[in-house]
Amino acid sequence: MKPKLLKPGLGAITKMVGEQYRKAIPDVKTFSAHVGMAASNSYVFFTDVLPRAIKKYGGIDAEALRKAALDTDIPVGGTLMGFGVKFNPPESDMAGQNDRAAPVVVQYIGGKAHIVWPKALASIDPVLPLPKSSPYAK
Numbered sequence: 001m002k003p004k005l006l007k008p009g010l011g012a013i014t015k016m017v018g019e020q021y022r023k024a025i026p027d028v029k030t031f032s033a034h035v036g037m038a039a040s041n042s043y044v045f046f047t048d049v050l051p052r053a054i055k056k057y058g059g060i061d062a063e064a065l066r067k068a069a070l071d072t073d074i075p076v077g078g079t080l081m082g083f084g085v086k087f088n089p090p091e092s093d094m095a096g097q098n099d100r101a102a103p104v105v106v107q108y109i110g111g112k113a114h115i116v117w118p119k120a121l122a123s124i125d126p127v128l129p130l131p132k133s134s135p136y137a138k
Helices: 010-024 033-057 062-071
Strands: 105-109 112-117
Touching: 010 033, 033 062
Parallel strands: none
Antiparallel strands: 105 112
């Protein structure tokens, strides 16, 4: 993820998460997406949902947290992983699902991972047909 695609300031936090992870596991070659997802989800909870639950809904019980989560409205680019957050309301067929989360398509070019879709998070345009160096180009 290119920091310029994120809300200002989030790139520095993403970098710090990577540095701390590398300190904890120095031999890591590639960061698992789960590291970023856990950091991003925790960041949303502690900076957005939890403060609202306490201030607006009076506590941290399940109902206060549920209501606070339903109020979350973060645009694409507003989380450490780049996706946005807006949970579908209880009356929706997709109640509770994050309507702004989307899978990403990653293409490896020159041994480096690049997000090529969705466009809002893409760091490069996809290379098609696949480069001859790709094991899938055969």
